[in-house]
Amino acid sequence: KQEVTxxxxxxxxxxxxxxxxxxxxxxxxxxxxxxxxxxxxxGLTSLLLIQSSQREQTSGRLNASLDKSSGRSTLYIAAxxxxxxATYLCAVNELRDDKIIFGKGTRLHILP
Amino acid sequence: DTGVSQNPRHxxxxxxxxxxxxxxxISEHNRLYWYRQTLGQGPEFLTYFQNEAQLEKSxxxxxxxxxxxxxxxxSTLEIQRTEQGDSAMYLCASSFSIRTDEQYFGPxxxxxxx
Numbered sequence: 001k002q003e004v005t006x007x008x009x010x011x012x013x014x015x016x017x018x019x020x021x022x023x024x025x026x027x028x029x030x031x032x033x034x035x036x037x038x039x040x041x042x043g044l045t046s047l048l049l050i051q052s053s054q055r056e057q058t059s060g061r062l063n064a065s066l067d068k069s070s071g072r073s074t075l076y077i078a079a080x081x082x083x084x085x086a087t088y089l090c091a092v093n094e095l096r097d098d099k100i101i102f103g104k105g106t107r108l109h110i111l112p
Numbered sequence: 113d114t115g116v117s118q119n120p121r122h123x124x125x126x127x128x129x130x131x132x133x134x135x136x137x138i139s140e141h142n143r144l145y146w147y148r149q150t151l152g153q154g155p156e157f158l159t160y161f162q163n164e165a166q167l168e169k170s171x172x173x174x175x176x177x178x179x180x181x182x183x184x185x186x187s188t189l190e191i192q193r194t195e196q197g198d199s200a201m202y203l204c205a206s207s208f209s210i211r212t213d214e215q216y217f218g219p220x221x222x223x224x225x226x
Contacts (some may be wrong), residue, residue, distance in 0.1 A: 004154070034214065034215065036217070041201075041222070042219060042220070043116075043118075043203060043217040043218050043219040043220045044155070044203065044205075044217040045217070046214055046215065046216060046217070049214045089154050089155075091154070091155075099157040099160070099168060099170070100145070100147075100155075100157060100215065101157070102154030102155050102156070103154050104152065104153055104154050105154055
């Protein structure tokens with residue numbers, strides 16, 4: 001059974017710092033991995049999608065990497081801003097079952 | 113707005129009542145997904161449709177839950193005889209046909225069962 005773990009569960013950093021969020025998954029048989037952002041009480045906003053054949057994707061200040069063999073992904077946020085404060089969720093699209101499995105998320109707080 | 117929409121945004125109901133939620137996906141998307149999210153957890157998959165066909169249902173989807181997508185466009189999720197444990201955010205997402213496509217989420221419907 002696929003399990004997705006995100007570490008840390010919560011993180012507070014001063015504005016301007018670079019930071020890394022971690023995601024690990026137990027079964028490497030995946031189609032892709034997606035990072036989402038969720039603001040309190042709101043839906044999910046897709047940030048980056050990495051296909052299983054890719055190593056990384058970049059969008060603005062965000063960079064996501066994927067090491068499928070080791071079951072790990074990281075989301076790197078450069079020059080953090082208070083507006084980056086949110087919960088960041090990692091999700092894997094399994095090969096075996098046609099479903100998306102989410103981690104519990106990392107609650108990020110950027111201190112002004 | 114051409115994103116995924118969900119209605120209502122909030123629903124408060126008494127235990128034992130039936131509720132129905134609606135999801136309107138992005139118009140050209142063939143796949144539609146339902147998820148449930150409780151506080152402090154990631155979304156949990158409930159079911160998904162390819163056009164009007166319901167292709168998979170999670171074991172989380174008890175007999176009290178039913179989902180439809182009659183014309184391959186909007187979808188409804190009905191919960192019968194609601195229980196307090198049903199209180200959660202219900203999220204809908206849509207994507208193009210291919211499994212590798214990105215999912216786009218709606219704002220969710222927050223259900224509170226009193």
